[in-house]
Amino acid sequence: MxxxxxxxxxxxxxxxxxxxTVCCLxxxxxxxxxxSTSLADESQVAAAGGYVxxxxxxxxxxxxxxxxxGVVTRALLVSVGVTVxxxxxxxxxxxxxxxxxxxxxxxxSRPILMVVLFSVLFSPGIIPMYLTVKELGLLDSxxxxxxxxxxxxxxxxxMRAFFLELPQELLDAAKIDGASELxxxxxxxxxxxxxxxxxxxxxxxxxxxxxxxxxxLYITDNSKYPLSLILRTYVVDNxxxxxxxxxxxxxxxxxxxxxLVVSILPILxxxxxxxxxxxxxxxxxxxxx
Amino acid sequence: MxxxxxxxxxxxxxxxxPAPRRVGRGRRLRRDWLLLVCxxxxxxxxxVFHYAPLLGNVIxxxxxxxxxGIADAPWVGFDNFSIIVNGDPAFLNALVNTxxxxxxxxxxxxxxxxxxxxxxxxxxxxxxxxxxQSILYLPHxxxxxxxxxxxxxxxxxxxxxxxxxxxxxxxxxxxxxNPELFKELVVAQVVWKDTGWGMILFxxxxxxxxxxxxxxxxxxGASRLRQVWHVTLPGIKSVVALLLILRLGDVLSxxxxxxxxxxxxxxPTASEVLDTYVFNNAVGAGSxxxxxxxxxxKGVVGVALVLGANKVAHLFGERGxxxx
Numbered sequence: 001m002x003x004x005x006x007x008x009x010x011x012x013x014x015x016x017x018x019x020x021t022v023c024c025l026x027x028x029x030x031x032x033x034x035x036s037t038s039l040a041d042e043s044q045v046a047a048a049g050g051y052v053x054x055x056x057x058x059x060x061x062x063x064x065x066x067x068x069x070g071v072v073t074r075a076l077l078v079s080v081g082v083t084v085x086x087x088x089x090x091x092x093x094x095x096x097x098x099x100x101x102x103x104x105x106x107x108x109s110r111p112i113l114m115v116v117l118f119s120v121l122f123s124p125g126i127i128p129m130y131l132t133v134k135e136l137g138l139l140d141s142x143x144x145x146x147x148x149x150x151x152x153x154x155x156x157x158x159m160r161a162f163f164l165e166l167p168q169e170l171l172d173a174a175k176i177d178g179a180s181e182l183x184x185x186x187x188x189x190x191x192x193x194x195x196x197x198x199x200x201x202x203x204x205x206x207x208x209x210x211x212x213x214x215x216x217l218y219i220t221d222n223s224k225y226p227l228s229l230i231l232r233t234y235v236v237d238n239x240x241x242x243x244x245x246x247x248x249x250x251x252x253x254x255x256x257x258x259x260l261v262v263s264i265l266p267i268l269x270x271x272x273x274x275x276x277x278x279x280x281x282x283x284x285x286x287x288x289x
Numbered sequence: 290m291x292x293x294x295x296x297x298x299x300x301x302x303x304x305x306x307p308a309p310r311r312v313g314r315g316r317r318l319r320r321d322w323l324l325l326v327c328x329x330x331x332x333x334x335x336x337v338f339h340y341a342p343l344l345g346n347v348i349x350x351x352x353x354x355x356x357x358g359i360a361d362a363p364w365v366g367f368d369n370f371s372i373i374v375n376g377d378p379a380f381l382n383a384l385v386n387t388x389x390x391x392x393x394x395x396x397x398x399x400x401x402x403x404x405x406x407x408x409x410x411x412x413x414x415x416x417x418x419x420x421x422q423s424i425l426y427l428p429h430x431x432x433x434x435x436x437x438x439x440x441x442x443x444x445x446x447x448x449x450x451x452x453x454x455x456x457x458x459x460x461x462x463x464x465x466x467n468p469e470l471f472k473e474l475v476v477a478q479v480v481w482k483d484t485g486w487g488m489i490l491f492x493x494x495x496x497x498x499x500x501x502x503x504x505x506x507x508x509x510g511a512s513r514l515r516q517v518w519h520v521t522l523p524g525i526k527s528v529v530a531l532l533l534i535l536r537l538g539d540v541l542s543x544x545x546x547x548x549x550x551x552x553x554x555x556x557p558t559a560s561e562v563l564d565t566y567v568f569n570n571a572v573g574a575g576s577x578x579x580x581x582x583x584x585x586x587k588g589v590v591g592v593a594l595v596l597g598a599n600k601v602a603h604l605f606g607e608r609g610x611x612x613x
Binding site: 020024037048099103106109116122125130131134135148153210211228235236260267274 | 342
């Protein structure tokens, strides 16, 4: 947008540039320090503590140590499993529900839509949620991590709004050709909605990957801990981690930062894709909600 | 296929909702049953994991013990609410901490994204805008465990900041684990995590402002600052009002996970907020009923605040969250 009818003065522009640069550095520097510390060797960490902005003799000892089959490796597998299974199930249920509600005037769609809308407005609260999971016998089960957060009503609303925008003639034509509702969903609706399906799937995946609180609440057996609880124990609460039979013991701080890098990396990988679409998703929800 | 066994009526092809009277219930059910089947898994989940727990709030009025079960627990009326009415000191402490943190958030977490969005919006270069946005959005997608760990690594006693200060003989500062700075730390973490995210809606609102308004203002001799004051700010006013109302609804819920993660280091006096109080009191201390009561009051107050703020917004001629 060209607002600049009168060009800004150089001093103003310099000040703006400075403020924005500082803001960006405040976000970037911590990441740089985390990665550098994870790669730094013992002498450097011993000398500088956490003040490592560039590893002088980079080594992967810390990564070798956390991937050699100990608690971190297991937690990583748990997190990957819960994320993959959870996001797939969430996406399937969300898409089905959104599709079931995407034909205005169909039998029962208005009350069900109300049920979805109200679920966005009122959350049940920690205690009753815990008791429900407990009464269902899901404590200490991976299913608790998935089932306690299976559907986000907001995502259903966004996806339904997207389905409603699809050209209805296409669906009618398919119906005349003898396609069932399920065929229409799988063959026409989903392929036309790839972008929204992918973004909502990724949002679910990020939520499962980041999930800390349900794990804290429902998982007490520490052999079932996902990565987030391992991070809390060994990084936030600073418990000493055993490195098994590793002959070369990496410095504690490097180990901790390596764990952080491992948990940040998947998010970084999907981030460009997320970023391309989330603003649009928010707008759909805001306009159509 | 039930759908294909009869000719399609005119009513069904109308773009708007057909009047339910014209097509009978039975026929609509026969026509739409597969759509209903699609909705079933999600609907069942919502009932079991959302609405059933919502009903589970009745334990606020019961003497619940885990081994008895919700249904068999005896009713106790409003006994569980006595901690709130009589002002249990731990509860009051949590309430005060919550309000202080909320106020700090209102002063910093809310306006900073607006200021930054204004700054970003005044940039001419689209590429620069996009780059800055990409960088600032990122922390939003990280979990609190990661954010807290990063902050410890930055500001902790052996962290980046203190490493830097020590190397240049500037002494050291104690931030992490210091009860006196805990609330400021919590707010700083929220600013770091969500400033970028908070800008999105403001930037979107700014991009919808008609450029002709700026041109007209410039022709009238308005400086860039005056253009911001007379064009941009009025243009985003309703979004600001909307988000402020929603924020008010959350006045009693501040950073649950975030604070729970950092409580051990600073102790409950400085760090207990309502959400952590409810959690610690129930799962930790086993007083389920009282915790549920506190949680319930919190929820009701939140809804009341949103409704009240919405009313005030209407009085000022704003649309608010919903319209009458």
